[in-house]
Amino acid sequence: MSLPTIDQYPTRYRFHYCPLDGTPLARKVIHGMERQYCPACGWIHYPNPNIAATVVIEYQGGIVLLKRNIEPDRGIWHLPIGHAEFGEDPADAALREVHEETGLILADLQFLAYEHSPSYGDARLFYLVFCFTGRAIGGTLVTDLAENSEAQVLPLEDIPPLKWSSQRTALTAYRRLLHERER
Numbered sequence: 773m774s775l776p777t778i779d780q781y782p783t784r785y786r787f788h789y790c791p792l793d794g795t796p797l798a799r800k801v802i803h804g805m806e807r808q809y810c811p812a813c814g815w816i817h818y819p820n821p822n823i824a825a826t827v828v829i830e831y832q833g834g835i836v837l838l839k840r841n842i843e844p845d846r847g848i849w850h851l852p853i854g855h856a857e858f859g860e861d862p863a864d865a866a867l868r869e870v871h872e873e874t875g876l877i878l879a880d881l882q883f884l885a886y887e888h889s890p891s892y893g894d895a896r897l898f899y900l901v902f903c904f905t906g907r908a909i910g911g912t913l914v915t916d917l918a919e920n921s922e923a924q925v926l927p928l929e930d931i932p933p934l935k936w937s938s939q940r941t942a943l944t945a946y947r948r949l950l951h952e953r954e955r
């Protein structure tokens with residue numbers, strides 16, 4: 773597989789100057805790839821994917837879906853999802869995002885799968901999404917109007933096809949988990 777080159781980096785990684793001392797960056801092969809580096813201090817640019825967590829929430833016999841109210845993809849239905857903060861374990865990010873976006877408190881959080889794929893906002897950027905499932909044991913389902921306009925609870929079999937690949941990965945892994953629980 774061919775990896776993105778410096779000239780294929782997403783907009784947010786188009787660096788021209790060293791972030792530490794402002795020296796114009798140069799390029800050379802470091803650890804097998806051409807990378808940007810600072811000739812003055814030796815800083816090397818290692819771009820990383822965005823890290824996020826999404827959760828299949830079991831609540832009142834169904835799964836919680838939210839209607840997105842921000843761009844990109846305003847209006848789509850999705851599972852609760854959010855970025856992990858720097859230094860934050862993805863499992864902790866999952867619990868925090870669920871509480872912020874839905875008001876629910878989860879128990880028995882379980883890792884399902886991960887998804888690594890291009891961002892829908894900028895295909896040159898990548899997302900590493902950790903998919904979990906958990907059972908709501910407290911709180912009341914509310915909608916965070918800043919990011920979501922509606923919430924609904926649907927039986928698993930009634931969930932429509934979801935746009936984001938991370939969500940499809942999460943649901944596929946969740947169905948597999950249910951199958952294993954039944955055995």
Ligand SMILES: [Zn+2]
Pocket residue numbers: 790791792793794795810811812813814815
């Ligand atoms: Zn520097």
